[in-house]
Amino acid sequence: MKKGRTDVVLGVQWGDEGKGRVVDALASESGMVVRYQGGANAGHTVVVEEEKYVFHLLPSGILYPDKVCIIGNGVVMDPITLFEELDGLEARGKKLARLLISHGTHIVMPYHKIIDKLAENARSAETKIGTTGRGIGPCYADKYDRIGIRAEDLVSPEVLKEKLTTVLKLKNDLLTKIYDAAPLDFDEVYSTALKWGERIAPMLSDVFLDIDAAVRSGANVLFEGAQATLLDIDHGTYPFVTSSSPCAGGACTGAGIGPGRIDRVIGVIKAYCTRVGEGPFPTEDSGALGDALRAKGGEYGATTGRPRRCGWEDLVAADYAVKINGIDGLALTKLDVLTGFKEIKVCTSYEVDSELRTHFPTSCGELAKARPIYETLPGWTEDISKCRRFEDLPLAARSYVNFIEERTGVPVLLIGVGVGREDTILRGI
Ligand code: IMP
Numbered sequence: 001m002k003k004g005r006t007d008v009v010l011g012v013q014w015g016d017e018g019k020g021r022v023v024d025a026l027a028s029e030s031g032m033v034v035r036y037q038g039g040a041n042a043g044h045t046v047v048v049e050e051e052k053y054v055f056h057l058l059p060s061g062i063l064y065p066d067k068v069c070i071i072g073n074g075v076v077m078d079p080i081t082l083f084e085e086l087d088g089l090e091a092r093g094k095k096l097a098r099l100l101i102s103h104g105t106h107i108v109m110p111y112h113k114i115i116d117k118l119a120e121n122a123r124s125a126e127t128k129i130g131t132t133g134r135g136i137g138p139c140y141a142d143k144y145d146r147i148g149i150r151a152e153d154l155v156s157p158e159v160l161k162e163k164l165t166t167v168l169k170l171k172n173d174l175l176t177k178i179y180d181a182a183p184l185d186f187d188e189v190y191s192t193a194l195k196w197g198e199r200i201a202p203m204l205s206d207v208f209l210d211i212d213a214a215v216r217s218g219a220n221v222l223f224e225g226a227q228a229t230l231l232d233i234d235h236g237t238y239p240f241v242t243s244s245s246p247c248a249g250g251a252c253t254g255a256g257i258g259p260g261r262i263d264r265v266i267g268v269i270k271a272y273c274t275r276v277g278e279g280p281f282p283t284e285d286s287g288a289l290g291d292a293l294r295a296k297g298g299e300y301g302a303t304t305g306r307p308r309r310c311g312w313e314d315l316v317a318a319d320y321a322v323k324i325n326g327i328d329g330l331a332l333t334k335l336d337v338l339t340g341f342k343e344i345k346v347c348t349s350y351e352v353d354s355e356l357r358t359h360f361p362t363s364c365g366e367l368a369k370a371r372p373i374y375e376t377l378p379g380w381t382e383d384i385s386k387c388r389r390f391e392d393l394p395l396a397a398r399s400y401v402n403f404i405e406e407r408t409g410v411p412v413l414l415i416g417v418g419v420g421r422e423d424t425i426l427r428g429i
Contacts, residue, residue: 227242272312
């Protein structure tokens with residue numbers, strides 16, 4: 001059997017590593033790009049010929065008209081965002097990849113977004129998660145409670161009516177009796193959902209078959225993770241996480257492919273760390289260094305515009321991500337942002353309750369007490385944004401990359417030295 005290569009591209013840290021730009025760079029060699037989890041909480045930025053695109057729901061291969069892009073069953077899809085993205089690209093005159101949506105993709109309904117914001121507001125300062133307000137948690141909660149509305153329901157008016165009648169009663173009780181908020185009107189929600197159904201009907205597909213056929217035909221397939229390992233519902237810094245499975249296993253359940261058919265897992269890691277929203281972040285620097293990284297790296301949320309918390313690279317966390325996901329290779333992004341720092345620090349262990357730890361604590365309480373222990377490497381001043389081969393990088397930049405490889409035990413296969421598609425050093429990927 002002819003077989004294409006299957007790669008999962010996922011985040012190593014707390015999201016915003018630059019997965020979109022890595023997927024966009026790799027998509028030219030692929031036939032298909034599949035989003036397998038998350039929803040419009042993601043903000044994947046791609047820059048092509050100095051034009052910037054931010055994708056919340058569309059897979060980052062969408063700008064290649066000869067590819068197929070897939071929204072898998074593991075995604076929670078907000079049709080409003082999806083249509084805004086499609087219409088926006090069409091208005092910019094872009095020819096797009098063919099888009100297919102799984103019948104089983106859950107739909108973010110209007111009540112999910114309202115409840116997400118009300119629930120977040122009701123949380124105390126200590127328990128706030130800092131969600132994106134995109135209805136993600138409430139939509140996944142309904143999925144697992146088996147009262148979710150799936151893409152297939154939007155094209156079956158009678159099924160939709162029956163499901164929505166039951167679920168809207170529950171949601172309106174919650175809105176009015178618990179949150180003291182206004183109820184939603186059934187006819188309005190129902191007619192809106194039917195209109196969504198009309199538009200998505202031609203895109204619905206048994207996507208596991210499409211993926212299987214693509215792999216058998218010899219096409220390479222990229223599985224594009226959103227958010228990241230440390231935001232994973234099982235393996236992240238719970239409860240300060242998202243509600244889906246960004247880790248490698250999520251690609252199997254969220255798209256419909258067996259683990260044995262995944263060839264490589266590529267972890268995207270930024271040259272320093274950022275986090276948006278609440279939760280522990282051992283290398284966070286709330287002083288001048290954090291401000292400098294934020295300013296140089298443009299570290300503001302692509303979805304919410306919130307300033308990101310910033311700090312030095314954390315290889316204890318990276319080692320955890322390598323192990324949890326079985327990462328085969330790393331894609332190191334934003335190396336150019338570190339240009340100009342006299343020295344560069346890298347966290348290689350933690351101190352927790354006066355004890356030295358080289359492994360990432362899976363307890364969020366313990367992680368909150370972790371004090372980073374750094375090793376210091378020399379910085380560089382040369383502009384690296386035009387480097388296209390590893391050998392072109394200054395010695396100190398190469399040493400930094402080598403240090404990451406040594407400490408994680410994983411090769412760095414791609415280095416991002418700027419925001420554009422071409423600002424990339426490929427090393428045997
Ligand atoms: P939710 O996914 O909107 O429920 O948010 C849960 C947590 O995940 C919050 O801390 C968010 O800031 C964070 N989060 C969700 N999506 C992203 C993302 O794409 N990048 C970075 N952080 C995210």
